[in-house]
Amino acid sequence: xxxxxxxxxxxxxxxxxxxxxxxxxxxxxxxxxxxxxxxxxxxxxxxxxxxxxxxxxxxxxxxxxxxxxxxxxxxxxxxxxxxxxxxxxxxxxxxxxxxxxxxxxxxxxxxxxx
Amino acid sequence: xxxxxxxxxxxxxxxxxxxxxxxxxxxxxxxxxxxxxxxxxxxxxxxxxxxxxxxxxxxxxxxxxxxxxxxxxxxxxxxxxxxxxxxxxxxxxxxxxxxxxxxxxxxxxxx
Numbered sequence: 001x002x003x004x005x006x007x008x009x010x011x012x013x014x015x016x017x018x019x020x021x022x023x024x025x026x027x028x029x030x031x032x033x034x035x036x037x038x039x040x041x042x043x044x045x046x047x048x049x050x051x052x053x054x055x056x057x058x059x060x061x062x063x064x065x066x067x068x069x070x071x072x073x074x075x076x077x078x079x080x081x082x083x084x085x086x087x088x089x090x091x092x093x094x095x096x097x098x099x100x101x102x103x104x105x106x107x108x109x110x111x112x113x114x
Numbered sequence: 115x116x117x118x119x120x121x122x123x124x125x126x127x128x129x130x131x132x133x134x135x136x137x138x139x140x141x142x143x144x145x146x147x148x149x150x151x152x153x154x155x156x157x158x159x160x161x162x163x164x165x166x167x168x169x170x171x172x173x174x175x176x177x178x179x180x181x182x183x184x185x186x187x188x189x190x191x192x193x194x195x196x197x198x199x200x201x202x203x204x205x206x207x208x209x210x211x212x213x214x215x216x217x218x219x220x221x222x223x224x225x
Binding site: 033090105 | 144145147151155159200204206212215217
């Protein structure tokens with residue numbers, strides 16, 4: 001009964017490949033996010049969706065494309081993977097998009113590009 | 115340059131000691147949150163402060179939001195090994211729709 005679940009937990013792939021990370025939340029939240037945590041543990045917002053509508057799209061290479069089939073799911077597809085894409089990617093959700101609302105995070109997907 | 119700087123970056127202390135972690139910025143935030151992240155897990159919210167000068171207590175943890183809403187501190191009394199983890203502050207700003215996270219403080223409490 002995990003609140004925010006993402007799969008896979010670990011992903012090792014070669015440069016140039018295309019991969020997807022899936023995220024689902026069962027909290028009934030309207031807003032979902034993708035964050036990237038680098039090797040120095042710095043968490044940076046990538047995308048945010050509210051009721052399937054994209055509301056935040058930070059300066060992320062267009063090789064990264066989020067897709068929200070419904071408000072409980074937000075998947076991240078990455079084309080032409082590069083070494084610098086190696087990081088831990090976190091999906092999160094919140095009840096509303098007000099910035100002070102608590103964010104619930106998944107366990108993270110550790111992506112290693114070799 | 116990061117918008118929210120945390121200090122110290124690393125802290126290793128003995129069980130029973132007290133400690134303070136700082137989160138500083140030159141920008142004003144409408145709210146400030148503190149999260150704790152354990153290895154292999156996502157961050158978990160500890161507290162949200164929204165009023166300048168606000169102090170909140172959570173058992174042995176005391177959180178303070180600066181009067182000017184540009185900084186915050188987290189004080190832990192009598193630290194325990196279970197407090198070990200990465201502590202992240204995160205600020206919310208008017209007009210921004212996502213949190214801005216700090217650089218993190220890694221705390222290790224030795225038994």
